[in-house]
Amino acid sequence: MCLAIPAQVLDIDSATDMASVSLDGVRKDISLALVENVQIGDYVLVHVGYALNRISPEEAEETLRLMRSFSEFTENPPGQPATSRATAAIAAETTTGETDGPQR
Amino acid sequence: MKFVDEYRDSGLARDLARAIRDEISEDRDYRLMEFCGGHTHAIFRYGVQDLMPENLRFVHGPGCPVCVLPMARIDQAIAMATEHQVTLCTYGDLMRVPASERQSLLKAKAAGADIRMVYSTQDALRLAREDAARQVVFFAIGFETTTPPTAVALKAARAEGLRNFSVFCNHVLTPPALRAILGSGSGNGQGGDAGSTYSGNGSDDERVQIDGILGPSHVSTVIGSDAYAFVAKDHGIPLVIAGFEPLDVMQSALMLVRLINQGKSDLQNQYSRAVSPEGNTKAQALMRETLAPRDTFEWRGLGWLPNSALRVADAYADWDAERRFPVTAGPSREIKGCECPKVLRGLMEPTDCKLFGTVCSPENPMGACMVSSEGACAAYWSYGRSRQPSRPISQP
Ligand code: SF4
Ligand code: SF4
Numbered sequence: 001m002c003l004a005i006p007a008q009v010l011d012i013d014s015a016t017d018m019a020s021v022s023l024d025g026v027r028k029d030i031s032l033a034l035v036e037n038v039q040i041g042d043y044v045l046v047h048v049g050y051a052l053n054r055i056s057p058e059e060a061e062e063t064l065r066l067m068r069s070f071s072e073f074t075e076n077p078p079g080q081p082a083t084s085r086a087t088a089a090i091a092a093e094t095t096t097g098e099t100d101g102p103q104r
Numbered sequence: 105m106k107f108v109d110e111y112r113d114s115g116l117a118r119d120l121a122r123a124i125r126d127e128i129s130e131d132r133d134y135r136l137m138e139f140c141g142g143h144t145h146a147i148f149r150y151g152v153q154d155l156m157p158e159n160l161r162f163v164h165g166p167g168c169p170v171c172v173l174p175m176a177r178i179d180q181a182i183a184m185a186t187e188h189q190v191t192l193c194t195y196g197d198l199m200r201v202p203a204s205e206r207q208s209l210l211k212a213k214a215a216g217a218d219i220r221m222v223y224s225t226q227d228a229l230r231l232a233r234e235d236a237a238r239q240v241v242f243f244a245i246g247f248e249t250t251t252p253p254t255a256v257a258l259k260a261a262r263a264e265g266l267r268n269f270s271v272f273c274n275h276v277l278t279p280p281a282l283r284a285i286l287g288s289g290s291g292n293g294q295g296g297d298a299g300s301t302y303s304g305n306g307s308d309d310e311r312v313q314i315d316g317i318l319g320p321s322h323v324s325t326v327i328g329s330d331a332y333a334f335v336a337k338d339h340g341i342p343l344v345i346a347g348f349e350p351l352d353v354m355q356s357a358l359m360l361v362r363l364i365n366q367g368k369s370d371l372q373n374q375y376s377r378a379v380s381p382e383g384n385t386k387a388q389a390l391m392r393e394t395l396a397p398r399d400t401f402e403w404r405g406l407g408w409l410p411n412s413a414l415r416v417a418d419a420y421a422d423w424d425a426e427r428r429f430p431v432t433a434g435p436s437r438e439i440k441g442c443e444c445p446k447v448l449r450g451l452m453e454p455t456d457c458k459l460f461g462t463v464c465s466p467e468n469p470m471g472a473c474m475v476s477s478e479g480a481c482a483a484y485w486s487y488g489r490s491r492q493p494s495r496p497i498s499q500p
Pocket of ligand 1: 001002003139140141143167168169247249320321322323336478
C-alpha cells in the first residue's frame with residue numbers, strides 16, 4: 001500500500017502548502033507539508049496525497065547509466081577496454097571482486 | 105512517464121538478466137527475500153523470476169501493512185463504527201480485509217455502519233470540518249511511508265482545535281519486523297553457504313534460509329537507508345535498498361549476487377534517486393512529535409513484537425480514537441485453513457495453501473494476503489497461476 005508515484009510540480013500555493021502536480025498526465029492537488037524547498041518543475045514522489053520526497057534527476061540518470069553499461073559490458077569481448085566511466089567502474093568491480101563465490 | 109518508463113525497458117532487462125547469469129555461481133543457491141509487497145508485485149507483474157537463473161529464488165516477505173494487520177484490529181474498528189456510531193474512514197486497501205465472523209469493513213458498511221473510503225488524511229480532516237456534530241475516526245494503517253500523512257493530520261487537528269476528529273492508529277515499523285524475521289544472533293557474519301535462518305515465532309523446524317534482502321524502497325525515503333544498517337551488521341546478511349520498478353529489482357538482485365559472491369554483508373542503496381542515508385528528517389520530526397512507540401503490537405504471522413508499532417502521543421491524547429472510543433476486542437480468530445502466517449514468513453508458497461484458488465480468491469479473500477494487490481497470494485493469483493511451480497526453498 002505504500003506505492004508512491006513520481007509527479008512533476010506544476011504550481012505551488014505557499015499559503016496553503018499545496019501544489020498542483022501532473023500525475024501520469026492528470027492534474028492533481030497534493031500537500032507539500034512533508035517536504036522542504038520544492039520548486040516548480042521538480043519531481044516529487046507522491047503518496048496518499050502528500051509529496052514524500054524529491055526525486056534527484058542526477059541520481060536517476062546515474063542509475064540508468066549504470067544499467068545501460070551492462071549491455072555495453074556484456075557486448076564487449078573480454079579484454080576489450082571499457083568505454084564509459086560506469087563501465088570502467090563495473091569492470092573494475094567485477095575483476096577485483098571474488099566471482100566464484102565461497103565454497104559450499 | 106518520466107522516472108517510470110525508463111525503468112521498464114525490456115532491452116535493459118535482458119542485459120541485466122544476462123549480467124546476473126554471468127555472475128551467478130552454479131554450485132550454490134541465492135535466496136533473496138523481498139521484504140516489500142511492492143517488490144513482490146513487480147516481480148510477478150513483469151515476470152522477473154522467469155528471467156533469473158534456476159538457483160536464484162525470490163522469497164516473499166511480510167512487507168504489506170494490509171497483510172500483517174491482525175483481524176482483531178479490524179474487529180475493533182468495526183466496533184467503533186457500530187457501538188459509538190462514528191464515521192470511520194480509511195484507505196481503500198482495507199475495505200475487504202476479512203475480519204472475525206466473516207465480517208469486513210465493506211460488509212459492515214452495507215449493514216448500515218458509516219464507513220467511508222478516503223484517498224488522503226486531508227479528506228478525513230475535511231469530513232470532520234464539514235460537520236462538527238459528527239465524530240470522524242481515521243483508521244490509520246501503514247508502514248513508515250504512510251505514517252507522516254497521519255502525523256500531519258494530527259497536527260492540523262490540534263492546531264485547528266478540531267474536536268470531532270481522532271485517529272485509530274495502526275502504524276507499524278519495518279526495522280523491528282525485519283529483526284524478528286532474522287531472529288537474534290543468526291547468520292554467520294560472512295554470507296557464505298549458511299546464509300541466515302529465521303524462525304519468527306515459529307518452532308525450530310520452521311526455518312527458511314535467506315542469503316540477501318531487497319530492502320524497502322518507499323519506507324526508506326522516509327526513514328533513510330541507514331535505518332537498515334543493522335541487518336548487515338548484526339545479522340551478517342547483505343541488504344540492498346531497491347526501487348519498485350522491474351529494472352530496479354533486477355539491478356538490486358545483481359548487487360546482492362555480487363555481495364553474496366564476495367561474502368560481504370554490506371548495506372547498499374540502489375534507489376538513490378529517492379532515498380538518502382538519513383531519509384526525510386522533516387517527516388521524521390513530525391512523527392516523533394505526534395506519535396509514540398507501543399510496548400508491543402500484534403503482527404499477523406509474526407506474533408507480538410516489542411516496540412514495533414506506534415500509537416498517538418500523550419500530547420495528542422484528545423485525538424486518540426482508542427482513548428475516546430474504547431471498545432473491547434476479542435482475540436484474532438483467523439479463518440481455518442488460511443496459511444497467511446506461513447506465507448508471510450516465506451515458509452510456504454501461496455499455491456501450497458489448500459484454500460488457494462478454491463475458496464480463496466481476490467473476489468472472495470479468506471486471508472489478508474489475497475486482499476492487497478501487493479500480497480503474495482494475490483500476486484500469485486493475478487500473474488503466477490500459469491507458471492511452473494518453482495523449486496522448493498531448500499532447507500538447511
Ligand atoms: S512499500 Fe510499504 S506497502 Fe509498499 S510494499 Fe513495501 S511495505 Fe508494502
Ligand atoms: S490463499 Fe487465501 S487462505 Fe490461503 S494463505 Fe493465501 S490468503 Fe490465506
